[in-house]
Amino acid sequence: MAKRVAIIGAGVSGLTTIKCCLDEGLEPTCFEKSDDIGGLWRFTEKVEQGRASIYRTVITNSSKEMSCFSDFPMPEHFPNFLHNTRFLEYLRLYAKHFNLLKYVQFKTTVNSVRKCQDFSTVGQWEIVRESDGTQKSSIFDAVMVCSGHQIEAYMPLESFPGIEKFKGQYFHSRDYKTPEEFQGKTVVIIGMGNSASDIAVELCQSAKRVCLSTRGGSWVMSRVYDNGYPWDTVFHTRFANLIRYFLPWPLLKWMTEQxxxxxxxxxNYGLVPKNRFLMKEPVFNDDLPSRILCGAVVVKPVVKEFTETSAIFEDVTMEECVDVVVFATGYTVSFPFLNESVIKVENNRAALYKHVFPLHLEKSTxxxxxxxxxxxxxxxTSELQARWATRVFKVPKSIDELYGDKIKTRDFIDYLDELSDGSGAKPEIIPLLLKDPQLALTIFFGPCSPFQFRLKGPGKWAGARNAILTQRDHSLVASLLKIFGLFALLAAFFLSFYQH
Known part of the structure; x- marks a missing residue:
């Protein structure tokens, strides 16, 4: 009898998790709180309680070749970066192609996930959920939580003295939808992530004045990278990853800043990160620098204090007659249906082995x-996590076997390799170089696209090789030129060091 797996959420992670369960012969049941799939990527005119929310103009920060699932390429006519409606269309195509919707129970809220009494022996869970005012309880052999983290808004109001006296409007960026209602208003946006930057750029076209208040700054990148290629198809290659791995840390920091x-x-734009060498996630915005240069967006330090109508910043400057404050301050990680003994969140982080399995559970279920x-x-990333986890569910391992490996500091490609190694899908470049040199060189020098993880192992896809060889990447010549560019950078660095 197939093991029963409960899946919470039918967004990106939930849909691919359903498919991974089916691939491993497991029996999935997905509980979705809303009436449709898509999660974060399904725009609604109004904010829905307990569900991620986006504004109308959201587009992807990663290109379509890098953002698709590994055995389902995006349609050729789709643009490189997708508006949320296009990405939702892709998710619908994926769900239809693999017949996933029949496993989803919509308008069903999971109230609790509790260990069964004999959990230490069998590892089963009791799921209590509610639909149409009726509660039901069922036993499952495993649970996969795919609800994401962009649900519970984080608003650190205690860090902003005087906000309680402010007579204007203030809200979290989660509640922002469209710019029309801000016509002619003065807006202060607190934060320097992707949402803060997007909203600032959008509002400055209709608002009277927009101030972007940042505590620590951020690197700002364009989606358009070297030679006009999407940024991630250039940055995320195994060749580039290898170079970054072997470079001395001071040199890597210098090259990154350059x-x-x-x-x-x-x-010059007031955006240098407070700790410029942390290599934290950059902001992707193709318009922000020009908006700042034109004065449409004004960069300010963190707000020191609010008055009834003004914002006073740490540099003692003041923005008067403020109408709206938008807190683009992120989200709080929470699992309201799980007991803290199962998974505890501290400092907005959950202790998870390889970012997947909660620590200290008797059974890895x-x-x-x-x-x-x-x-x-x-x-x-979610797909490989699900492929690995379902393999663990299908072929149970002891807790010592599962947690025996050392947890590594993760680069994106290293992490994908580690997950795919656990599911038997990690590409092996050297053996492949002898067998299929064209494919091996494309894998090494080209974008580390998801198709690489369908060449071998469980879930092997016959179309993976062709998808890799026909994807729009840079030529081997272009990659070799990067080597000469690297030597030029090294020479410039040492020359600069010598002169100082």
């Missing part, structure tokens, strides 16, 4: 899928 300032000097925030697309 590259980040190649488009525009962040210091609960997995968190898609909670990680990689410097890269979440779609192939």
């Amino acid at each position: 590259k980040m300032n190649q488009w525009f000097d962040h210091e 609960l997995a968190i899928i898609g909670l990680i925030q990689p410097l890269g697309p979440i779609m192939p």
